[in-house]
Structure formats: structure tokens, C-alpha cells
Amino acid sequence: MIALAGSLAAAASSAAAPTAAAPSSLSSSLSTSFHSSLTSSLTSVAASTTSTGEAVQFWILGTVAVLGALGTILMKRAVHSALCLAGTMIVLAVFYLANGAYFLGVVQVVVYTGAIMMLFLFVVMLVGVTAADSLKETIKGQRWLAALCGVGFGVLLIAGIGHASLNSFNGLGQANAGGNVQGLAALIFTKYVFAFEITGALLITAAVGAMVLTHRERTERLKTQRELAQERVRAGVQLPPLPAPGVYARHNAVDIAGLLPDGTPSELTVNKTLKGRGQIRDVSNEAIADLRALEQRSNERLGRAGRAGGGAGRPGGGPAGGSAGGSAGGSVRDKGEEIKR
Amino acid sequence: MSFPLLTATAALPALGAIATAAVPAARRTAAKWLALLFSLGTLALAVVALVRFEPGGARYQLTESHAWIAEFGVRYELGVDGIGVSLLALTALLVPFVILAGWHDADPLEDARPNRRWRPTQGFFALILAVEAMVILSFEATDVFLFYILFEAMLIPMYFLIGGFGDRAAPAQFAAKAAGAGDEAAATQRSYAAVKFLLYNLAGGLIMLAAVIGLYVVAGTFSLTEIAEARANGSLSMATNTERLLFLGFFFAFAVKAPLWPLHTWLPNAMGEATAPVAVLITAVVDKVGTFAMLRFCLQLFPEASKWATPAILVLALISIVYGALLAVGQRDMKRLIAYASISHFGFIIMGIFAMTSQGQSGATLYMINHGISTAALMLVAGFLISRRGSRLIADYGGVQKVAPVLAGTFLIGGLATLSLPGLSPFVSEFLVLVGTFSRYPVIGVIATLGIVLAALYVLVLYQRTMTGPVKAEIRTMPDLRVRELVVVAPLIALLLFLGVYPKPLTQIVDPAVEHTLSDVQKTDPKPEVEAAR
């Protein structure tokens, strides 16, 4: 519902925008460097009225920001959400710049989009990048209540802003006269010095806190190599190295299971991950087919007609051996089919 | 500036509480002595206050006044009139006995694991002193807000005293039941009683808080003296309904504390489950704050509403008297019996207050004091008895006077005081209350007199069942009163006798205060018929 309302609003605003829209250097500043946009908008942003260029920029980027926000909350995978959010944040950085907060704009890009979002992505990776959330709601009535509250809240907020008399605009011309960074610095180190100090302390505390929270105390002695080895033997799992993949010398790719003497592929020879992904190729049937073709050709050459399905790879084998080979070949095929299924 | 005597009377026990609580775990006995010392010091200060108080002087004496929460006009204002100072003295008097009587009540059990942090004894005595400090200060407070805070705050130590310390299991040879499951059930009962006490009183206090705020809105100050003065000279008038609502808000809290029927049911539980000294603290000291506050706050602040509510309150008081006495007759647990007797007596006190005659109110004030002493005597002796056998059930006793004549004798005197035998001090007050009520409301006075007969019934039945008859096998080796116990009981009995024959020192102090109160409500004693005819 919210998403609907949001997109509707965005659509409406973008529909209304074209009257004022005109391509300008500002819109291109998005793709070019921040610096150029910064210098070009210095005068216009500081004024109490906004330029047409800013309006165009607002409507276009605003739409992007809203879509990014919606993406953040609607994407199934956390990593997608993070990327959408990063987009919104960059848009916001541009808006900061447009509003004369040059320092904040840069900080937004460097710190937020650069550092914090990376942190998010890092944690997402840690938790499992491929895991997709189910968007099915489990708490009864939660979604309805959320929608109701969200719409109500948004409407009220917008109504409140619309209701407020916000017509006087002073602009930042005067405040930014000595440079935005200098102006902020003057305030931070005078009026807000205590708050600044305290946020410093807060950051330190947060850093320490994060370390404490994620640190795992070792509760037992580190095991020696010998102990590990003994454990392994006791557990009775595969002691020697695992068999290599590949079938004789015909295939040596890691995605092909080696064949056991009876022609069945061995699970041990392939990587679990590949198996989980379903990327293992089974070549046992192919090999048997090749053998059969080879045998047939040699039979034809030697004039031994009427003998189909001879013992593959067993030159000099008798008819009994040949039939045995054929039946063995059939069983291998079955096995192969089984594996494929 | 003169020495702040009143503050000192409250500060000393408060200091004592802190000091006692700070005593290390191993030095239990030192904590006891420290608590006793502090309570005796408080008593000495109270006596000084009593001496320095001039009966004929200003209404409030020994006053102190300091700004406290200036934003709301809350002041730390103290002062005592005759009623306040005598109740102060009562409190200061009773607490040393309570401490002495509870000397071993909070000793850690022998089989308990030694633990350096665990200090029940220190806690017990510190809590008692804390209660004393708050009660004393509430008798002195002339600022409504200050009083309210104390009125509520004293619930906290009382809660822990009731919930944390119960009757001890008796020595094995006297034990009525095997320990174990019984202990656990007792603990459950006790915490139920404590919670009930707390919630009941908090509910009352909450309503009072609303009324206190309302009073501030109406009067613009919390100072009792200022409001009373403004009411008297007419510069502060309240709408009738406002006054009535405020009055009810105050009265409800006091009626819970007092306790008045039908708000009484917490008292039997609390007194039954608490140890005898704590029960004495409840009924003889803490509950007096309720009746005292009716006299000081309800009547002074809301004279018209008080008069308006008088008939209803008198009827409730009358029900309390008869109902409490009848229920006392029907009890099987001696502590609960005493509790119901107390309910009956509180009915008398409230009746005396609202009879609006000088006899009634003087009688009520004396009643508070005498009831404190007599109940203390009876309850403490009952406690000694219970500590010997480990049972509160009347049926578990019989023939005690044969094995422990001194105990039985003191018990009888306590009982006789409870039934208001002439010659013992409760008679004086009870008769004054009855006369005071009778002279204005004859029918109510006559019915209330029934309480005399019922009191005799429950006291004598209790005495007969526990003390007389063949000696039960379980108590054949029960020891008589020990020296410490005798030291507790003997002065109380002496006081009962003395005040029964010569209550004049007390009436002299109380009388002027009562006259003031009566003039607040603009009531005069009815004239006798013959004099009126002349």
C-alpha cells in the first residue's frame, strides 16, 4: 500500500515536472564530478529561491530516491536491498549538495555510501548472500497495521508540513559566506563542542562495543595437530586423500565424477558445492556408448558379425565374457540414469 | 536558630537505620544493641519534646519551616500540636519495646549457610527504625505534600517487615507440626499478606494523591496551617462538591490505613502473618497515622465536608466496632483475633473523632495512645507464647497458667486492658469516646456500648482456651517469661495502670488541640438537659 502510494506520488510529481524541466549543467553534474556541480550551484543554492535546474534535478532524482527506498524494502534479497539503499543515499548526497550542505554531501557519499553500506554488504555476505527472505507475513495483522500506520503517518506528516507556514527562506548565502566547511567547523568547535566530544566518545564506545559483542572467548585449549589426527582416526571417516575426479584419462574436469570399477560414478570424487549446485556432469553412459561403438567397429573389421554388446575393453574375451560385459554395460547405464535423475 | 528538635526526633532513628544496616554480618548482637540504643535516644528526644511542649501555648509548637520544592510550594514544615506530640511520644515509646521483643525474631536459622552478605538481623532492626523515623515525621509534618510522601513511604519498610520475617519454627519439643512443607506454605501466606497490605494501602494512597493535587489546585499551597487559616477566615472557600470530593479522597486513604470496615481485610492477614513485634508496629504505630490524619487533615482542611460525611462514617465505625468484635470471637488464630479486636477498637477511635465533641475527640486521641500500649502488651505476650510453641492456633494451647503463671498473668492484664477494664488506661478513652458519642448521637452510643460486652467475650474466651483448663502435654515444659520479655511487658503494664488512674498529664496536652479542632469544624459540645432547662 505504501509502496503504491509512494510510487503514485512520485509518478504524479514527475508528471507535473516537465513544465519546469530544462536540461542544464546541473543535471549533467550528476554524472560528472561533484566538484563542478558544487561550484556551479554555489550561488544559486545559497539564494532563497531555487533555480529551474534544481527543480528538474529534484523531480528526476527524487523519483530515483523514492524508487530506491521502495526497492530497499521490497527486494527479496538483502544484497539487492543494500544496493537500492546505496542508490537512494547517493541521490540524497546530491540533494545535500543542492541544499548548500557541501560538506555533508561529501560525507554522505564517503561515509555512508562508502563505509556504512560496505559494512552492510559485508554483514550480508557473512550471513549469506544468496539467502532470500520470504516476504510472507507471519504475525497476524502486522502488515495491515503497518500499512494503516504508515499511510496515516505519512499523510499526517505531509499534511503537517503543508499546514506549516514555511514561506520565508533565508538561504545559506550568508552562512556559507566563509565557506561551508569553515562555517560548520566554527559551530562544531564552539557551540556544539560538548556534543561533538560526546559523539566522539560514543564512537569509541560503539567500536569497543562491536568488538566485545563479536568477540568469542576461547573456552578450551587449542587442539594440537596430533590430537586432531587422533580424532580423525577415531571418527573413522576417510583417512587418505579423497580420490580424484575424472574417468580414466578421458576426462579430468573437476565436475565429472570418477567411475568405480563397475562403472558407477563415485560421490567422493566431486566437490560438494558443485553437487549442491547441480553442476556435475555424468559421463558414465557416454563412456559405455563409446566402448560399445569401438567394439562394434572392431567386430566389423574382424568379421565377427551378429555379436552385439561384447565385453567392452576386454579384448580376447569369450562370448560368455561378452554377454557378461553387455549386461554389465546395461547395469552401468541404469546406474547412470539413476544418477541423472 | 534554635535546635531543630522535631527533625532530630525523626533523623535519629533514620540514622540508626543506616547505622544498623551497615553493621557487618557477623556482628548481629552489636546491630541489635545499636538499634536499641538509637530507639532509646529517640525516646529521650521525644520526652524532651513532650516537656518543651506547652499545653496552653500556640497551637503548633516547635515548628520548623524550610523551602523544599519551591516550584510547587512544597515546604519542609514541621510542628506538633498536643495530639501530634503525644502520638510522637507513643511511637518513640513503643519502638524500643518492639525491638527488645523482637530480639531473636530475625536471627538467622542455625542450619542456614553462613554467608557474609546475608544480614537479616541488621535488616530487620534497620527497617523497624526506618518505620519509626517515617511515622514520627508524619506526626510532625504540617505540609500536606510532605505528609503524603511519608504516608506512602512507610509502606515500603513495612512491606519488607511483613513479607520477610515470619514466626519462627518452635524448638522441636514444642513444635506443633513438622517443619518443611508447612514453612513453605507459611512463606506463601506471608508474601500474600505483605502484597495485600501494600496494594491496599497503595490504592488508598493513590486516591489521596489525587486529592492532594486537587487541594493544591484549589488552595495554591500545601501548607496545612495556611490552608486552615484561610479556611477559618473565609479567604479560601471551596465549592461544596469540590470539598466533599477532596475530603473523600483523603478519608479513603486514612480509612484504609486505620482500618475502617469494609476496608479492613488486609489487617488480619498482615498481623497474622507478621511476627508479633511487627504486628505491634502495624497496629499500634503505623495505623495510628490513619486516625491521626483524620483528626488533623480531614477535619481541619474540610470542616464542612466532614460534617456532611459524619453520619455515614459513624455508621461505618459502628459496624467496625460490632463486626470486628464478633469476628474476633470467631477466630481460631490468636493473632488474627487480636487484629479483629483492633479493628473494633479503631471503630471506636473513628467514632470518637467524628462525634465532634470534646470528649469524643479527646477520647479518640487517648484511645490511640492507650490502644497502642494495650495492644502492644497483649500482642507481645501472645508473641512470646507463640514463640514457645510455634503455633498461632488457640486450640494448640491450654492450661498455660499452670506452667507459666507470669506469662498468663501479663496476658490477662493485656486482655483486660483490651476489654477496657476500669483502672486500666483504655477504659478512660473508651468511656470518653462513648460519652462523647452518646451526648450527640444517643442511639449510636448505646449500640457501640455493646462492644464492651463483646470485647469481654473475645478476650475471656481467648484467655480461657489458652491459659486455663488441663495442661496440654505439649506445653508441659514451657518456660515462663524470661527477663528480657519481662522487661518488655512490665513497663507497658505499669503504664497501663498509671494512665488508667492518672491520665491527666495526657488529657492536659491533648485537650487544647481538640478544642482547636472543634473550633475548626465550628462545633460545640451539647449542653446537658438540666443546665439547658435552667
Add this chain to the structure above:
Amino acid sequence: MENLIAPLIAAPLLGAAVLLCGGRRLDRAGHWIGTVLAGASFVIGVLLFADLLGRGAEDRTLHQHLFSWIPVGSFRADIAFQLDQLSMTFVLLITGVGTLIHIYSIGYMEHDERRRRFFGYLNLFLAAMLLLVLADNYLLLYMGWEGVGLASYLLIGFWQHKPSAATAAKKAFLVNRVGDLGLSIAIMLMFTTFGTFAFGPVLGAAGDASEGKLTAIGLMLLLAACGKSAQVPLQSWLGDAMEGPTPVSALIHAATMVTAGVYLITRSGAIFNGAPDAQLVVVVVGAVTLLFGAIVGCAKDDIKKALAGSTMSQIGYMILAAGLGPIGYVFAIMHLVTHGFFKAGLFLGAGSVMHGMNDEVDMRKYGGLRKYMPVTFVTFGLGYLAIIGFPGLSGFFSKDKIIEAAFAKGGTEGWILGGVALLGAAITAFYMTRVMLMTFFGEERWRGRETASPAEPSAEPAAEERGRHAEPHPHESPKSMTIPMVVLAFGSVFAGGLFSFGDSFVRWLEPVTGYAHGHPPISAAAVTTATVVALVIGVAVAWLMYGRVPVPVTAPRGSLLTRAARRDLLQDDFNHVVLVRGGEHLTRSLVYVDHTLVDGVVNGTAASFGGLSGRLRKLQNGYARSYAVTMFGGTAVLIAATLLMRAV
């Protein structure tokens, strides 16, 4: 001399204090301390009496004001004493008989290990009783009034290990409390009517008060008197009170305390004089009790209970006389005094018999004892003759006057009252003769019998040491017991004559109580003759029933009236069914109501809050998002509210 009044009370009070607080150290000397202090009190009384005699008739009132007791507003009660002729009479009776009974008790209680305490209680009683009669206001009188009640309670229940004694003591105190209710209401009424309750102002101003108020006061005083003096309907305790040691029965439940009601009514004569309706009720109560006690006395086999019935009946005479107004007050007091002598003598005699009979109280197990205890026989016999009104002895003079005064009431009432009094005299003669015959004459029914069988528990626990189940060996009592009996016998014989000699008693009391000579419709001589005839009839019938034929050891079933009389005319059963059972049911149901209803409402409130919280608790589902919704909604509401406020 007035300064001697306080010591009069103080002496026994001191004795009580010393003996009760003194502990076991005083066990050996305790009884002597008690007796000496009682004697001292008597000596002071005699001194004061001598002083009074030395004064003019109108000047014989002494006052002593000690201190102000309860001064509250207009309510003034003082510790102050008033000694006039009426009080003096009582003082002499109380201290005199009291001292004798102290002496008697030395021997009687010799084997009791708690004798010291017994004497303490006796002294306490003396002090309280003296306070009662010497008080100068009703409130102080009330203090004495309850004080004697307490002493009586302690003494009846002296053998507390016996459940019956403890119950009897409790019953006595409770019934007395009902009476005390009357006294306290009377005092309150006096306060609201007169503004005071001191004797002087109240009695002086009695005429100014309305008759309604006076009647109310009078009736309340009568209720008090009924309680203390065991008059119908509050008489039930007296019979049970015989559970106490016999000296107690003699002193408290015969000679002094039970007559306090008569004192109260006589003292308040001015009030009753102004309230004829109250007086009528008084005489009715007196007359009814007179017959009631006499009938009960006829049926009892327990010697002490028979005497108790007699006491009740005799006090009925006194109350009757006191209710007659000025024509009767003096005779009420005179009968009181003479009764004090002979009834105390009779009780002491009974005690002596029991002492010699291993504490057997059942007269059917006596018989022919005159040979074995001659002194007891003679003194008891003189007392017997006095009580039945044998011409020339004390009882004759006082009872005759009362009967005369009853006739003098005039009209139908006078005839009825006189008739009742005469009938009472006849019955008195009957039951006393019965007692006499069953105890001292006839076969020796105690031969070969165990005494104090378990069915009839021994009154005196000391019996255990004296051989409980052996056949009794009747013997005369020690000197300390017989001497008081002899002295009292002298009193029973001569007191009446002394008092009547030249109307000395009338003139002595007249200034206090007032006196009007009654004019009976028939001549005084005729009344006397009728009295004597009634006496003879009563004695004759008794002899026919108990003297001529042997007395069966086990009581025959008897007529309906006999059986009822044995059960105190069913009054106890009534009390039991209506008051005790009813009260039990009431308290039990009230306990239930308190638990379920009153406390139920409280706990129900708590439970409903608990239930509500249980519902609300479900909102606490633990899901952070759910809480967040609530928070978010709350914020929305807040914004809405802010906007609304701005809009308004």
C-alpha cells in the same frame, strides 16, 4: 478524719499489689500479710465509724478529694470519696466479714499451693468493693464495680485447671458485663442530663430532670444491679459461681459483692423516687427473683448451689424493698447487713462441712453430721434460724419489715407484693430446713461410700492429697475456721435485734436514704403473725419430706417443676440455645462473610485486574516489529493530536 478514707482502700490494695507481684518469696507469709491488711482496713473503718457516731446526724458525711481523674472539657471525673452512713454501713460489713473470711481462708486454703495468690485476689476484692461503696461519683463507682467483677472472675476461676471453673468465671464476668452496659449507659445519660455524674449534683438535681430521662437512668441502673446482684434475667451466673472456693462464695457471692446492686439502687434513691415506672420494674424484678431463687434453692442437691439460690432469693427481697422507695430503702440495707452475717455464716458452715467431708458437695451424701462437727452444726443452725426468720433472730426483724413494707406499697400491688414476700418466706423456710435436715440429721449416708466420684468433680483440688476415693471421716474444722463462724453466728443472732432496738438503724440511715413510715393495710402484728405462720408451714412441709422419711442417696426424678428448678428453671438452656448457639452461628457466618464477601470483593478486584492484565499481556507477543507498530501508531496519534491542537 476524712484523710483516713483513702488508707481504708489503700490497705487491701497494697496487700493485693504486694501479694500478686511479690512472687514465691512471699508464699509463706502471704496469707498473714493479706489478713493483717484486711484487718487494718477494718480497724480504720471502726475508727471512722466512731468518728461518725461522734458527729451530729446531719453532719455525718465526709469527703476526700484525691485528684482529678479524667478532666476533659466539661467532663470531670475525680478520684474522690464520700463517706456517709450508707457507705459506713457497707464499709463495716465488707471489712468486718472480709477480715473474718480472710482468717477462715487461712485454714481452709492451707493445702493449696497458690494460697498467696488467693489472698492477693481477696485483698483486691476488698479494695475494689470499698472503692465501690466509697466513691463519690458514678464513674469511680463503676471502677469499683468492674473491679469487684474482676476479683470475682479471678476467684471463681481460682482453680483454673478445672474447665468448669474457668467457664463459670467467664460466664460470671460476661453476664456482669451486660449489667455494666447498663451502668455505663446510665452514666452517659446522667452526663447528658445533668452534665456531671457526681453523687451530690446528680442526686440533688434529680428533681429538675424530666421523668422520662429519670426512668431511663433508673432502668439502666436496674440492669446494672441485676447483673451484679444476680437478679432475673441476669441471675444465671451465680449458681455456676459456686465453682469458686467456699470462702469466696461466702464473701463475694453472699455477703458483699452481690449486694452491690442494692447499694446502687439505694444510693440512687433520688432518681428512682422521681421515676415511679422504674420503681415498679424494680419491685417486679425483686419479687420475681425472690420466688425464682427460692424455687431453685428447693431443688438443688449441691449444698452451695442451694445456698446460692437462697442468696438470689434474699437479694430479691432487698431489691423489692429498695424498689418500694423511702419506705423500703432502710430495710433493704438492714436485710442486706443481717443477710451478710447469716449467709456468710451459712457458707462458711457449708465450707466447713465440705472440708470435713473430702469436699463432697452433694447433700444426699451427707447426713447425721451434727455429732461429728458440733461447732459447725451450732453456728450453721443459728444461721439457719436467722435466715428463715425465726422470731428474735436477725432475719426475723429485717425480713418482717420488708414484708410489711411490701404490703404498705398499697393497692393491689401491695397485696400481690406482700403475698409474694410471704410465699417467699415460706419457701425459704422449706428449703433451708431441707438443707439442715439433709446435712446434719438423718442417716449417715456417707458411710461406705467413696466421695468425690468422677461424675461430681471435686470442688477442692486439694482433695487429691487428702485421699480422694476414701470414705470420708467427718471431723471438726480447725480453729481458724470455726472462730469466724462463731463470730458470724453472733451477728446472725443479735444484729437484727440491735438494729431494731429503738429504730436505731432507721435513724442512722435516714439522713442518707430518707425514710417514710409505711402504713400497711393490715396491722403490723398481723403481718408478723402471717410471717411466722408461713415459716411454720415451710418448716413443717420440709420435715415431712426430708425429716420423717429417709433421704434417697440418688435424687429421684422429681416433678417437672423440680427438674426445671434443678436446671435453674431452664434459663441456662435458654441462654445456651439463644445466645451461645445463636452467637456461634452468627460469628461463624460472619467469619465466612468476611472471608468470602468483604475480602472477596477485594480479592475479586485484584483478580479482575489480573485477568485484564492477562488479556493485555497477549499484546506482549515478543515480536519487536509488533511493538514497533504500536510505537509507530502512537507517534501517528501524537502528530494527529498536535495538528488538531494547532488547528483548534
Add this chain to the structure above:
Amino acid sequence: MNPVYYLYLASLLFTIGAAGVLIRRNAIVLFMCVELMLNACNLAFVTFARMHGNLDGQIIAFFTMVVAAAEVVVGLAIIVSVFRSRHSASVDDASLMKL
């Protein structure tokens, strides 16, 4: 264009963020939504700064960023440790707050 539109945008973003907090279960996404809300606030602050012609609003926004950084650090640490013990990043799994 009136700069008030920035405020509208800010409130829209804030509401979207809040709705996200309410409907998503993944703690990481939830945190992102919180970040979104904080950013919306920052936009409003910056706009206010421009309206009032002083830099105080920017300072607040700056502080908000710092606090947000701190919060993210701690929050993510918590998520990681919860994930370690429960093998889930769903906030609904941590529902021990109920009675």
C-alpha cells in the same frame, strides 16, 4: 520550486523506511530501513538549515550521521552475534521479550 518539496520527499522516505521496519523480518534489511529513516531526517535537517539561513541544521545532520554510524556498528555486531548463536537473522526469532 519551493524547497518545501524536499521536506515532502523527506517525509515520504521516512514513511517508507518506517513501513520497511514494520514489514521486514531480516534484521539487516531492518537496519537498512532505519538508515533510510535517518537519512530522511537528515534531508529535512539540511532543508531546514537552508530555510533558516544558518548551519545548525547541518550540524545536527552531521551528528545524526555520526550517531547512525555508531548505531550501525553496534547493531551489526549484535546481528552477527545473534546470527552465530541462532543461525538466523530474523527478528521474529528473537521473541523472548514476551512474558
